[in-house]
Amino acid sequence: MKFQKTIQVAAPASKVWEVLWDDYGEVCQWASTVNTSETRKVPGSPDGGRTCVSTWGEISEIVEEVDEKNMMYRYYADGLPSMMKSAVNTWKVTSKSINTSEVSIDLEIEFATIPRIIMGWMIIPKMKKDIIQTLEDLRYFIETGKQTDAKIKSDQKYFKKNPIKAA
Template identity: 55%
Template sequence: MKINKTLRVNAPAARVWEILYTNYGDACDWASTVNESKERMVAGSEYVGRTCSTVFGDVSEIIDRVDEDSMELQYHLDDTPFIMKAATAKWKVEPLSTNTSSVTIDLDLTLATVPGLLMGWMIKPKMRKDIFRTMEDLKYYIETGKQSEAKVKSDAKYFRKKGKEAA
């Protein structure tokens, strides 16, 4: 399954890049699909990884490639929820003017065989919707400095449920 989305952001490309790469471990600050995240060291890699608690389950990612000059970032999931077999995300930020940029995500994911066969018809549209929502969350966060309404609601639901499970 491939998902590609580009958005225009009313902010300098350097600001978008800062959120996506410099603050890589802080995706939980803006993405409604990521409720908790933290950067982690990866043995044998020149890059870091991150762990995330997401709407799809817990995931672990490792950066594969970074080109800071062209503002391109690629990472893959090295630990996936049961519904996924593999996933790779490529992000690209491009300046359009001094205070406007575009940000693109190219996501390539493979569903696990059994969930894909049984529930693919339901999972694929949900994932596409969630990735598009995540892009809108990023745009909103960069342009306003605040979390989107979807992000606030997602965190409230996640932490309320987590509190009940911990009790």
């Protein structure tokens, strides 16, 4: 499945880049599909990666390329839920004016054969809906500094089932 989407954000490109790249490990602060996230060191990768617990299961990513000048980064998943074989995602931020940016996502996912055949009719539309929601979550977070209702509900549901244990 290939999926590409671009949105406009009412914020300077540098602010968008800060949320997407500088705070890469904090995606759980704004994305409704990600309940927990943290950066990790990856041997052989100067930029490391991140591990996320998402609505799709646990996903581990390795940063493959970062171009800070052109505000672009690409990562691939090295740990995926069993229904997926591979995933590569590219984020790019483009300045349109002083206070307007474009954010584009270019995602390619290969599903495992059996889940694709049996549940593809259900998985693919849900995945596309989740990606669009994630972009809306990003826009809202950057423009308002707040989480979307979808993010708040997702976290409430997740943390009710998985309470944070005190140290």
